[in-house]
Amino acid sequence: MNALRSTRGFAAKIVVPKRSYNIDRLSKVYIPSGGKIASKEDTSNDLLTRAGYIRSSHSGLTQMLPLGLMVQKNIENLVHKHMKLIGGSEVSLCLLSPAELWQKTGRFDNDEVFKLQDFHGSGYVLSPTHEEEITNLIKSDVVSYRSLPVRTYQIGRKFRDEKRPRGGLLRGKEFIMKDMYTFDRTKEEALKTYDNVVDAYNELFHEIGVRFVQAQAHSGDIGGNKSHEFHFLNDHGSDTILTCTNLDDCGYAANIEVAKPGIDEKNRVHFDESAGDHIEFSVSKDGLTLYEIYIPRNRSFNRLSLNTDIFPDIDPTMNSSKQALHKYKTSESQGANVEKQTIRVIDSHIEMTSVAFNGSPITIINATLAIPNDPCPVCATSHLQESNAIEIGHTFYLGTKYSKPLSATYVPPSGKSAIDIEMGCFGIGITRLIAAITEAKRDSAGLVWPRIIAPWEIVLIAKNNVFKDLDGGADKLGKELTNKLQKQGLRVVFDDREDKSLGWKLKDSKLLGFPVTIIVNENYLTNGTVEVQWRESGEKESIVLVDENGNVNEKLLNF
Numbered sequence: 001m002n003a004l005r006s007t008r009g010f011a012a013k014i015v016v017p018k019r020s021y022n023i024d025r026l027s028k029v030y031i032p033s034g035g036k037i038a039s040k041e042d043t044s045n046d047l048l049t050r051a052g053y054i055r056s057s058h059s060g061l062t063q064m065l066p067l068g069l070m071v072q073k074n075i076e077n078l079v080h081k082h083m084k085l086i087g088g089s090e091v092s093l094c095l096l097s098p099a100e101l102w103q104k105t106g107r108f109d110n111d112e113v114f115k116l117q118d119f120h121g122s123g124y125v126l127s128p129t130h131e132e133e134i135t136n137l138i139k140s141d142v143v144s145y146r147s148l149p150v151r152t153y154q155i156g157r158k159f160r161d162e163k164r165p166r167g168g169l170l171r172g173k174e175f176i177m178k179d180m181y182t183f184d185r186t187k188e189e190a191l192k193t194y195d196n197v198v199d200a201y202n203e204l205f206h207e208i209g210v211r212f213v214q215a216q217a218h219s220g221d222i223g224g225n226k227s228h229e230f231h232f233l234n235d236h237g238s239d240t241i242l243t244c245t246n247l248d249d250c251g252y253a254a255n256i257e258v259a260k261p262g263i264d265e266k267n268r269v270h271f272d273e274s275a276g277d278h279i280e281f282s283v284s285k286d287g288l289t290l291y292e293i294y295i296p297r298n299r300s301f302n303r304l305s306l307n308t309d310i311f312p313d314i315d316p317t318m319n320s321s322k323q324a325l326h327k328y329k330t331s332e333s334q335g336a337n338v339e340k341q342t343i344r345v346i347d348s349h350i351e352m353t354s355v356a357f358n359g360s361p362i363t364i365i366n367a368t369l370a371i372p373n374d375p376c377p378v379c380a381t382s383h384l385q386e387s388n389a390i391e392i393g394h395t396f397y398l399g400t401k402y403s404k405p406l407s408a409t410y411v412p413p414s415g416k417s418a419i420d421i422e423m424g425c426f427g428i429g430i431t432r433l434i435a436a437i438t439e440a441k442r443d444s445a446g447l448v449w450p451r452i453i454a455p456w457e458i459v460l461i462a463k464n465n466v467f468k469d470l471d472g473g474a475d476k477l478g479k480e481l482t483n484k485l486q487k488q489g490l491r492v493v494f495d496d497r498e499d500k501s502l503g504w505k506l507k508d509s510k511l512l513g514f515p516v517t518i519i520v521n522e523n524y525l526t527n528g529t530v531e532v533q534w535r536e537s538g539e540k541e542s543i544v545l546v547d548e549n550g551n552v553n554e555k556l557l558n559f
C-alpha cells in the first residue's frame with residue numbers, strides 16, 4: 001500500500017490542451033455544389049444532391065456528405081433522447097446474422113433479404129431488421145420474470161434487396177434505422193409498453209415540427225396484430241392513407257390497406273352478382289366451417305375484418321379465397337358428430353334481404369376496406385378523405401411471433417412451466433426521415449430545415465466591402481459575432497467563403513436551408529443593427545444583434 005502511495009505521489013500531472021472543436025466557418029466544410037442541375041421536377045433527392053448534402057454512389061446507395069451527416073446526427077440525438085426517456089437501453093447488434101435464425105422464423109426466403117456465405121460456406125443474412133438477433137440475445141439472459149421488462153434499441157445500418165430503389169434516401173438498399181425491441185411478461189404489459197412507445201413517437205415527431213399523422217396499419221412481413229404508421233401527408237408520398245376530414249378533433253387515420261368504413265345505412269345495395277357483387281371465402285382452423293363473405297361491387301374485401309374477436313375459430317393464416325376453399329374441401333371430420341357447415345357473412349353495405357335465405361347462420365359486419373367519402377368509423381359525423389403520405393415510423397405489437405419459434409421464454413412467479421416472452425418492435429427510418437422532411441418543408445428556393453435538425457440554426461454573413469477599413473476586416477468581425485452567438489448556445493456558422501459575393505451567399509443559404517440568415521452590413525457600425533432573414537416565412541427584419549448590456553437579441557434565442 002505504501003509503495004502504491006509513493007508511486008502516486010510522483011504521477012505526472014496530465015495537461016489537456018484546450019481546443020475548440022466547433023466548426024464555425026463554412027469555408028472549412030466540404031460542401032460540393034452542383035451534382036445536379038436545378039429543375040422544376042427536383043425530387044427531394046435531387047435537391048439534397050444539389051445542395052451538397054448527399055451523393056448517390058449507385059442505384060439504391062446514397063453517401064452522406066458533411067451537411068447530410070450533421071442533419072442525420074441531429075435526428076439521431078433527438079431519437080436517443082426520446083428512447084432514453086422511456087427507459088430504452090442502447091445496444092449495437094451485428095449486421096451479419098446467421099441464416100439458421102432466419103430459417104427458424106421463416107423469413108430466410110424473403111427475396112428482399114441479402115444473403116451471403118463465409119469462407120466455410122456458412123450462410124448469413126445482412127440484417128434488414130433485428131427481431132431474430134435480439135430475441136436470440138435476450139433469451140440467453142432472461143430466465144426469470146424478475147428480468148422483465150426489457151426495452152432495447154439501436155441506431156444503425158440496415159440492408160434490403162430493394163428491387164426498385166427510388167427517391168435515394170426514401171427507399172434504398174442500405175439505410176440507417178432506429179429499431180427498438182421490447183420484452184414483457186404479459187400481453188397486457190406488452191400493450192402498455194406499446195402505448196408508451198407510441199406516445200414517445202408522438203412527442204418526438206411533434207418536436208421535429210412537421211405536421212404528421214398516426215395511422216392504423218397492417219403488420220406486413222414483421223407480423224403481430226397491432227400496428228401503427230407515422231406519416232407526413234405529402235403529395236409526393238408513395239403511401240395512401242385515409243383520414244377523417246375532421247382530423248384535428250377526431251384523429252382517425254389509417255393506411256388504405258386496413259382503413260375501415262363507418263356504417264353507411266343510406267347506401268346499401270341489392271346483392272346482384274351480375275352487377276359485380278361477389279362472394280369471398282374464409283375457413284375455420286379445423287377446416288370444417290366455411291365462411292361465405294358477401295362483398296358489394298366496387299369494394300374490396302378486408303380479410304383482416306374476419307378476426308378472431310368476431311370469429312374465434314377463424315384461420316388467420318388464409319391469404320385468399322382459393323386457399324380457404326381448398327382447405328375446406330380437403331378437410332375431414334374427425335368425429336362422427338361433427339359436420340361441415342357454412343356461415344354467411346354479409347358486408348354492411350348489402351341489403352340483408354337481398355341474400356337468399358338458405359338456412360345458414362348469417363352475420364353482418366363491415367367486411368370491406370374503406371374508400372374515400374365513406375363515413376368516418378370513429379366520429380361518424382365526418383367523412384374519410386384520401387391523401388398521399390410518406391411513412392417515417394412504424395410500430396408493431398408482436399406478441400409471441402418471434403419468441404415462440406426462437407424459444408424465448410421466462411419462468412413466471414409461480415415457478416411452473418416457462419412462458420413465451422411478449423414482444424414489440426418499433427422503427428424509425430433515420431435517413432428516410434431526412435428525405436421526408438426535405439419533401440415536406442422545401443420550397444422553390446431550396447431546403448427548409450426545422451431548427452432542431454438543421455446543420456446550423458443560423459448562418460452569419462458579413463458584407464465584405466463595408467468592413468475593409470476595420471481592423472481584421474469582415475472576417476474578424478464575422479468570427480467575433482459568430483463566437484458571441486455560439487456562447488449563448490446557438491448553433492451558428494460564419495459564411496467566410498472569400499470568393500463568393502453577398503448575393504451568391506444569400507441564395508446559397510436559402511438552398512442549404514438554414515432557418516436564419518444574419519447579414520451584417522454598414523448599419524452595424526452606426527447603430528448595432530443587422531438584417532435577419534427567416535427562411536421558412538421569408539420575412540426580413542432589422543434587429544439590434546447585441547444590446548448595450550451585451551445580451552443577444554431574444555428573437556434569435558427563442559425562435
Ligand SMILES: [Zn+2]
Nearest residue numbers: 244250376379
Ligand atoms: Zn372522424
